[in-house]
Amino acid sequence: MGIFNGLNISASALTAERVRMDVISSNIANANTTRAKLVNGKWQPYRRKDVELSTINNGFGHYLNNAMTSQGNTAGGVEVSKITEDPSPFKMVYQPNSPDADKNGYVKMPNVNPTKEMVDLISASRSYEANVTVLNASKGMLLKALEIGR
Amino acid sequence: MGILSNNMISQLQSALNRTSLNQRLISQNIANVDTPNYKAEHISFNDHFQNSLKANRTEPQHIPFSNDNNYRVVEDQSTSMQNNGNNVDIDKEMASLAKNQIQYQTLVQLMNSQFSDIKTVIKGG
Numbered sequence: 664m665g666i667f668n669g670l671n672i673s674a675s676a677l678t679a680e681r682v683r684m685d686v687i688s689s690n691i692a693n694a695n696t697t698r699a700k701l702v703n704g705k706w707q708p709y710r711r712k713d714v715e716l717s718t719i720n721n722g723f724g725h726y727l728n729n730a731m732t733s734q735g736n737t738a739g740g741v742e743v744s745k746i747t748e749d750p751s752p753f754k755m756v757y758q759p760n761s762p763d764a765d766k767n768g769y770v771k772m773p774n775v776n777p778t779k780e781m782v783d784l785i786s787a788s789r790s791y792e793a794n795v796t797v798l799n800a801s802k803g804m805l806l807k808a809l810e811i812g813r
Numbered sequence: 814m815g816i817l818s819n820n821m822i823s824q825l826q827s828a829l830n831r832t833s834l835n836q837r838l839i840s841q842n843i844a845n846v847d848t849p850n851y852k853a854e855h856i857s858f859n860d861h862f863q864n865s866l867k868a869n870r871t872e873p874q875h876i877p878f879s880n881d882n883n884y885r886v887v888e889d890q891s892t893s894m895q896n897n898g899n900n901v902d903i904d905k906e907m908a909s910l911a912k913n914q915i916q917y918q919t920l921v922q923l924m925n926s927q928f929s930d931i932k933t934v935i936k937g938g
Contacts, residue, residue, distance in 0.1 A: 668837055669833070669836050669837045669840045670840075672837065672840040672841050672844050673840050673843075673844060675844060676843070676844030676845075679844075683847075716845075716847055716848045716849070717848060717849075718845055718848055718851055739841055739844075739845070740841065740844050740845075741844045741845050741847075741848055786847070787847075790846055790847055793843050793846065793903060793907065794843060794844060796907070796910070797839065797840050797843050797844075797910060800836070800910055800911075800913075800914050801836055801840060803914060803918075804832075804833065804836060804914060804917050804918075807917060807918050807921045808829075808921065810921060810925065811921055811924050811925060811928075812924075812925065812928050813925065
């Protein structure tokens with residue numbers, strides 16, 4: 664159990680939240696992209712991406728630590744375990760003069776919902792701020808500990 | 814009782830240990846505020862439980878077992894704050910973060926005043 668464990672936990676969360684924000688940026692930037700992937704010679708629109716967060720509590724060191732100390736499982740942080748694609752159907756928009764229109768004049772648009780993305784963005788941003796606060800608190804405690812006996 | 818093996822200092826030391834463990838738990842809870850199925854962890858004071866687990870030392874000079882702390886980490890499985898099974902209450906965690914920080918600083922200040930008392934005695938006023 665290192666001294667900087669608290670800082671490392673907050674740092675892992677900052678990384679994860681930043682990845683989350685990057686994915687949201689990509690979703691919003693590609694909200695109108697109709698040519699993202701070429702499948703069997705046909706262009707497919709952009710599919711909304713989603714992050715999967717999970718606790719870091721795997722590995723031998725973690726279990727050894729748990730067995731040896733009475734302090735329980737405090738080794739974890741958070742990580743982005745997977746970036747998944749949203750399988751929901753594409754939006755069909757009537758645009759007969761678009762080069763991507765099918766024979767009925769409909770264009771497949773990405774399944775990105777801007778409202779949902781904005782809500783997720785705010786949530787990621789707030790989580791990031793909360794973790795910065797914790798990081799500063801941990802840093803303050805470490806600095807205070809240096810003053811013992813001074 | 815020796816001048817440095819003061820009872821107050823060792824008590825402050827274990828309080829500081831407990832506060833820094835609490836800090837780690839709060840960090841972990843806030844880091845996992847969006848993780849599905851994560852359950853918040855807290856320190857639980859459960860003297861009776863720990864006392865029943867405590868190994869009986871036949872000789873007081875024997876090295877104590879690591880389980881001799883009177884606290885342990887528990888997961889709160891009973892509630893759900895969000896639809897994804899997560900039960901981290903961010904407001905509660907931020908409040909206990911502030912509380913924990915002040916507690917730590919107070920303990921360090923007390924420790925320092927203990928040391929300065931000892932220094933006064935050594936220097937003879």
